[in-house]
Amino acid sequence: MRNDYIASVLHELKRPLYTLKMFLSFLTDPVKSKNERIMERIVDKTRDEVDSLSQYFSKLRDLTCSSCAALPLKYSIFHIKDIVEKCVTGQTELWDKKISFKVDIPADMQIEADANYFRSMISNLVENAIKYSYDDTHIRLEATADNGYVTISVCDNGWGIPSSHKKKLFSPYYRGVRATKENLPGLGLGLSYVLKIVKAHHGFVRLNNIMPHGTEVKIILPQNCHD
DSSP: OHHHHHHHHHHHHHHHHHHHHHHHHHHTOTTGGGOHHHHHHHHHHHHHHHHHHHHHHHHHHHHHHOSOOSOOOOEEEEEHHHHHHHHHHHHHTTOOSEEEEEEEOOTTOEEEEEHHHHHHHHHHHHHHHHHTSOSEEEEEEEEEEETTEEEEEEEEOSOOOOGGGGGGTTSTTOOOHHHHHTTOSOOSOHHHHHHHHHHHTTOEEEEEEOSSSOEEEEEEEESBTTO
16 A cells, blocks of 8 residues: 555656756747746746645655555645646646636635645546547536535546446556557556545545546545545
């Protein structure tokens, strides 16, 4: 279990490192480096990614200091839409695809959870929606609250999932046949990590195919996960 957790954290380190590398390339661009607005945005995003890296290293530190295999959660109250929009922006900049997003989440909707793990969860779901879709990708993110629970859904118009593969998708290191065939990047850890985060927050996951093609992932969490 501990080795699986370390593998999950290492998987998460790839995204901020890649983003930082991309931002550094902007600094050497003779045109972009002279644009004050672009540079301010790069500085802000770089700060976010450095904070993200710091959180990942904290996870590793907590793991080595703890004999418990459970995720070390730090609860806070935050607005769901703020984190979702940051994840969408971050992932959009990493992919050379025509991507359109629709975020339908009330601005005042809050949840009590671990904000950093929540961000990792959403980033993984958005990354998968982009990665396993066609070049012209449409992704919809929604959130609703009812009876003390928040339901977050990520829908795409991608390849869809064969019924025989659904149960395997949340297994560590599992990759679909098409992902392997097309040599897509990844270690097969993303969804298993999502499931681990959801379970740590006392929630559950639903996976549905959308007709004629596409996938919907629903995350159901207690609005006050700390109870």
